[in-house]
Amino acid sequence: xxxxxxxxxxxxxxxxxxxxxxxxxxxxxxxxxxxxxxxxxxxxxxxxxxxxxxxxxxxxxxxxxxxxxxxxxxxxxxxxxxxxxxxxxxxxxxxxxxxxxxxxxxxxxxxxxxxxxxxxxxxxxxxxxxxxxxxxxxxxxxxxxxxxxxxxxxxxxxxxxxxxxxxxxxxxxxxxxxxxxxxxxxxxxxxxxxxxxxxxxxxxxxxxxxxxxxxxxxxxxxxxxxxxxxxxxxxxxxxxxxxxxxxxxxxxxxxxxxxxxxxxxxxxxxxxxxxxxxxxxxxxxxxxxxxxxxxxxxxxxxxxxxxxxxxxxxxxxxxxxxxxxxxxxxxxxxxxxxxxxxxxxxxxxxxxxxxxxxxxxxxxxxxxxxxxxxxxxxxxxxxxxxxxxxxxxxxxxxxxxxxxxxxxxxxxxxxxxxxxxxxxxxxxxxxxxxxxxxxxxxxxxxx
Ligand code: NAD
Ligand code: UGA
Numbered sequence: 001x002x003x004x005x006x007x008x009x010x011x012x013x014x015x016x017x018x019x020x021x022x023x024x025x026x027x028x029x030x031x032x033x034x035x036x037x038x039x040x041x042x043x044x045x046x047x048x049x050x051x052x053x054x055x056x057x058x059x060x061x062x063x064x065x066x067x068x069x070x071x072x073x074x075x076x077x078x079x080x081x082x083x084x085x086x087x088x089x090x091x092x093x094x095x096x097x098x099x100x101x102x103x104x105x106x107x108x109x110x111x112x113x114x115x116x117x118x119x120x121x122x123x124x125x126x127x128x129x130x131x132x133x134x135x136x137x138x139x140x141x142x143x144x145x146x147x148x149x150x151x152x153x154x155x156x157x158x159x160x161x162x163x164x165x166x167x168x169x170x171x172x173x174x175x176x177x178x179x180x181x182x183x184x185x186x187x188x189x190x191x192x193x194x195x196x197x198x199x200x201x202x203x204x205x206x207x208x209x210x211x212x213x214x215x216x217x218x219x220x221x222x223x224x225x226x227x228x229x230x231x232x233x234x235x236x237x238x239x240x241x242x243x244x245x246x247x248x249x250x251x252x253x254x255x256x257x258x259x260x261x262x263x264x265x266x267x268x269x270x271x272x273x274x275x276x277x278x279x280x281x282x283x284x285x286x287x288x289x290x291x292x293x294x295x296x297x298x299x300x301x302x303x304x305x306x307x308x309x310x311x312x313x314x315x316x317x318x319x320x321x322x323x324x325x326x327x328x329x330x331x332x333x334x335x336x337x338x339x340x341x342x343x344x345x346x347x348x349x350x351x352x353x354x355x356x357x358x359x360x361x362x363x364x365x366x367x368x369x370x371x372x373x374x375x376x377x378x379x380x381x382x383x384x385x386x387x388x389x390x391x392x393x394x395x396x397x398x399x400x401x402x403x404x405x406x407x408x409x410x411x412x413x414x415x416x417x418x419x420x421x422x423x424x425x426x427x428x429x430x431x432x433x434x435x436x437x438x439x440x441x442x443x444x445x446x447x
Contacts, residue, residue, distance in 0.1 A: 007083035011035035015089030023070035044072035054343035057169035103286040118148030160220030166341035181216025248446025270432035273338030275346035315356035327361035335414020336368035343370035358387035
């Protein structure tokens with residue numbers, strides 16, 4: 001089956017970049033990305049410097065494909081109607097209420113998508129799970145599609161996304177692997193092949209892995225959990241380094257040189273952030289509990305617990321430095337994004353660290369090259385903080401004359417390149433991302 005029209009529901013950090021790259025690499029396919037958020041679609045259609053996602057290389061891809069065979073639209077109905085293949089790239093956050101609250105994935109957006117697809121489809125469709133979902137979600141989607149339509153065949157396949165923010169375009173151009181899971185039926189295998197053919201336009205065949213649906217769904221949760229586990233392992237060892245005089249960077253290097261372990265994802269930090277690691281591990285924990293595997297659930301839960309411990313430990317170092325009271329102290333927080341090269345601050349370590357410092361009486365001045373003060377305040381509000389009057393932002397100009405400002409200390413929470421050049425003079429420096437060389441460092445994770 002040759003696909004000529006693709007629709008993607010969800011124009012976020014995954015839907016936007018993945019569809020832009022598919023459109024770029026497959027000029028013979030029309031790709032329409034739709035979203036319930038009309039403002040987001042407006043900005044995807046607006047000036048390149050204002051597209052809603054900051055991602056190196058993305059604007060170039062958009063510039064080439066947009067209007068040629070890549071379209072951003074609010075017309076969900078017609079995008080569904082005309083497409084043979086529909087991607088679901090909507091958010092699947094942690095549930096905030098009901099059964100599984102605080103752990104299970106909230107599938108309401110997936111369910112809403114399935115209802116819309118059933119409502120507007122007039123011909124057979126291949127439905128692709130691009131969002132990260134709990135194992136056996138495809139079954140649930142199929143049920144919704146069949147309950148809400150008649151005489152239409154829907155084939156559901158799983159194609160989880162492995163891109164990391166900040167390197168999304170290079171990850172999509174040169175993926176380690178593309179995973180596609182489908183039913184072992186004839187129609188299932190045809191649908192899998194249709195998607196393999198799309199990726200084969202730029203991904204070498206040996207990197208396209210096909211499996212059954214359930215392996216594919218679970219492989220995504222497991223991959224994220226294993227990556228996060230490495231960070232928590234290293235972060236837990238950073239605490240031991242501080243007690244013993246070992247250096248966590250030297251330790252990481254020594255461990256990572258064993259090729260069976262490998263050097264990547266062993267960087268000690270203030271804790272991992274981002275919209276996926278924590279939610280996906282908690283989702284895995286919930287699934288294990290659901291299937292009665294309490295020990296397995298507890299094993300994975302510890303990865304999240306160590307992450308919270310690490311964030312708290314960093315904030316506590318600052319508090320201890322000032323004898324337990326931060327009243328009257330002004331702290332510069334450098335970095336709000338959960339990592340460099342993104343404007344995404346979801347679950348950023350900066351949020352919990354800042355809240356702890358604010359609770360201890362500090363005044364914070366926050367700088368991030370891509371995250372606005374409005375977003376910073378909204379993150380704190382969502383974290384149920386009541387301290388927003390003590391937060392100020394430092395604009396780019398001020399950053400140039402940074403050392404002249406009257407701060408009591410500096411905390412680096414995101415590894416932006418621009419922070420590497422700053423000189424903090426005698427200011428106490430808490431370098432949670434281990435980026436500064438040559439400045440006087442009061443505390444870096446592990447030292
Ligand atoms: P996002 O919040 O940036 O984007 C999701 C978009 O879907 C939003 O713009 C929202 O308005 C839209 N949406 C929700 N329900 C809708 C509906 N019924 N109809 C139309 N639009 C709807 O989320 P994201 O970061 O792109 O993540 C999407 C999925 O991909 C999640 O499951 C996530 O776990 C997974 N994932 C994310 C990343 C990442 O780096 N962000 C990487 C791999 C996988
Ligand atoms: C992660 C995975 O790397 C992607 O493969 C996956 O597709 C994605 O989650 C997802 O499902 O959303 P992302 O969260 O965008 O990607 O970014 P990462 O590079 O994985 O970083 C996550 C967090 O871990 C960041 O806060 C980063 O600073 C931290 N980190 C990373 C460390 O603390 N140490 C490291 O060695 C590496």
